Amino acid sequence: xxxxxxxxxxxxxxxxxxxxxxxxxxxxxxxxxxxxxxxxxxxxxxxxxxxxxxxxxxxxxxxxxxxxxxxxxxxxxxxxxxxxxxxxxxxxxxxxxxxxxxxxxxxxxxxxxxxxxxxxxxxxxxxxxxxxxxxxxxxxxxxxxxxxxxx
Amino acid sequence: xxxxxxxxxxxxxxxxxxxxxxxxxxxxxxxxxxxxxxxxxxxxxxxxxxxxxxxxxxxxxxxxxxxxxxxxxxxxxxxxxxxxxxxxxxxxxxxxxxxxxxxxxxxxxxxxxxxxxxxxxxxxxxxxxxxxxxxxxxxxxxxxxxxxxxx
DNA sequence: CCCTTAATGATAATTGATGCCGATAGTGTT
DNA sequence: AACACTATCGGCATCAATTATCATTAAGGG
Ligand SMILES: [Zn+2]
Ligand SMILES: [Zn+2]
Ligand SMILES: [Zn+2]
Ligand SMILES: [Zn+2]
Numbered sequence: 001x002x003x004x005x006x007x008x009x010x011x012x013x014x015x016x017x018x019x020x021x022x023x024x025x026x027x028x029x030x031x032x033x034x035x036x037x038x039x040x041x042x043x044x045x046x047x048x049x050x051x052x053x054x055x056x057x058x059x060x061x062x063x064x065x066x067x068x069x070x071x072x073x074x075x076x077x078x079x080x081x082x083x084x085x086x087x088x089x090x091x092x093x094x095x096x097x098x099x100x101x102x103x104x105x106x107x108x109x110x111x112x113x114x115x116x117x118x119x120x121x122x123x124x125x126x127x128x129x130x131x132x133x134x135x136x137x138x139x140x141x142x143x144x145x146x147x148x149x150x151x
Numbered sequence: 152x153x154x155x156x157x158x159x160x161x162x163x164x165x166x167x168x169x170x171x172x173x174x175x176x177x178x179x180x181x182x183x184x185x186x187x188x189x190x191x192x193x194x195x196x197x198x199x200x201x202x203x204x205x206x207x208x209x210x211x212x213x214x215x216x217x218x219x220x221x222x223x224x225x226x227x228x229x230x231x232x233x234x235x236x237x238x239x240x241x242x243x244x245x246x247x248x249x250x251x252x253x254x255x256x257x258x259x260x261x262x263x264x265x266x267x268x269x270x271x272x273x274x275x276x277x278x279x280x281x282x283x284x285x286x287x288x289x290x291x292x293x294x295x296x297x298x299x300x301x302x
Numbered sequence: 303c304c305c306t307t308a309a310t311g312a313t314a315a316t317t318g319a320t321g322c323c324g325a326t327a328g329t330g331t332t
Numbered sequence: 333a334a335c336a337c338t339a340t341c342g343g344c345a346t347c348a349a350t351t352a353t354c355a356t357t358a359a360g361g362g
Contacts, residue, residue, distance in 0.1 A: 014328095014329080017329095017338095017339085018339070018340090019327085019328045019329070019338095019339055019340070020328075020329095021327080021328070021339090021340065021341080023340085023341075024340095041318090042318080042319080043318085056341090056342090057341065057342045057343070058319095058342090058343095059319095059320085059321095059341075059342065059343075059344090060340080060341060060342070062318090062319060062320075063320090063340085063341090066319095069253075069289075070253050070254075076289070078229040082317090082318080082350080082351095083317085083318055083319090084318085084319095097273075099273055099274065099277060099279060101279065102220075102221050102282060103221075108277060110273050112269045112273065114265050114266070114269050115265070115266045115269045115270075115286055118263045118265050118266045118286065119266075119286055119288045122248075122250055122261055122263065122288060123250065123288055123290045126250060126259060126292075126293075127292075127293040128250060128252065128288070128290035128291060128292055128293070129290055129291040129296055130288065130289075130290045131253060131289045131290050131291065132288070132289045133286070133287075133288045133289075134286070134287050135266055135269065135270055135284070135285070135286045135287075136284075136285050136286075136287060137270045137273060137274055137279070137281065137283070137284045138227075138281075138282045138283045138284075139274045139279035139280055139281045139282050139283075140279060140280040140282065141277075141278075141279055142277075142278040142279070145280055165359095165360080168307095168308085169308070169309090170307095170308055170309065170358085170359045170360070171359075171360095172308090172309065172310080172358085172359075174309085174310075175309095192349090193349080193350080194349085207310090207311090208310065208311045208312070209311090209312095209350095210310075210311060210312075210313090210351090210352095211309080211310055211311070213349090213350065213351075214309085214310090214351095217350095233318095233319080233320095233348085233349080234348085234349055234350090235349085235350095
């Protein structure tokens with residue numbers, strides 16, 4: 001969980017016999033310039049890059065998101081919309097968690113070092129190499145509690 | 152997050168103008184008798200009930216799992232296999248979290264009251280009605296760290 | 303017991319994600 | 333700088349998990 005640059009990503013890829021490509025750099029760059037609190041799905045990213053004239057095929061987007069998540073560069077989030085979202089995996093003290101309303105899908109971010117430390121400690125204890133640690137809260141937000149809409 | 156019975160489920164459903172059905176009771180019962188550490192997908196549950204002669208259509212299974220998750224009776228888990236898993240949402244001190252190897256999908260359960268409390272406190276602070284709180288750790292297990300298989 | 307309508311079951315449709323393959327282009331080497 | 337090797341790309345076909353549809357059934361309140 002450290003901050004990646006195009007250079008350090010290339011180094012890590014080459015070390016494993018893999019390659020740096022313009023597409024991978026573009027995608028890393030997109031996430032590095034994404035505002036805190038924003039999360040992109042594969043489709044989101046695809047459209048977003050299309051609009052800035054940096055179009056990348058959807059296949060490559062899916063492949064790269066999965067690759068970067070498994071390298072620990074991106075966090076794979078299961079919010080409440082039926083598909084994965086991604087954000088860059090910033091180290092402490094930027095690390096945060098998510099509070100999700102299951103009715104309206106509104107998502108709040110919050111920080112909690114205790115939970116983070118608990119995750120780090122548990123991974124260490126079991127000898128696991130940590131990639132990401134997220135405290136996810138499913139709940140009903142105040143306005144949805146008042147609404148009469150079923151479930 | 153309290154322990155449901157067929158009676159209390161019926162009461163809560165009726166209160167919202169919904170109905171208790173044999174299928175819903177069967178599914179609640181299946182999860183209540185599931186060993187700790189077991190997680191079922193919709194397909195798993197479908198086959199499992201089929202074998203004990205309590206067959207329920209897959210449509211109803213999907214509908215009921217989603218309903219119960221949104222009522223807070225079941226926890227919806229995003230493990231590492233591309234489809235959702237469910238388990239009953241037991242209150243403290245049975246409440247637990249998951250440590251997942253992203254390479255082999257092996258999943259360990261562990262308890263951590265600190266993380267649970269942090270989640271409860273955060274939900275309260277924002278005025279959210281808590282349904283579930285899970286600390287999910289994505290990592291690489293010791294044996295997968297030694298393996299040469301790419302990512 | 304009856305009426306209203308929520309819920310079921312069977313099937314079709316959707317869709318997020320992956321597999322495939324010929325074409326392209328990084329990387330290490332000569 | 334040119335080359336060889338092969339990882340990666342783009343476009344498209346495919347898969348599998350989930351959702352939508354709708355006629356039929358049955359729960360629950362009066
Ligand atoms: Zn976030
Ligand atoms: Zn809400
Ligand atoms: Zn569990
Ligand atoms: Zn593993």
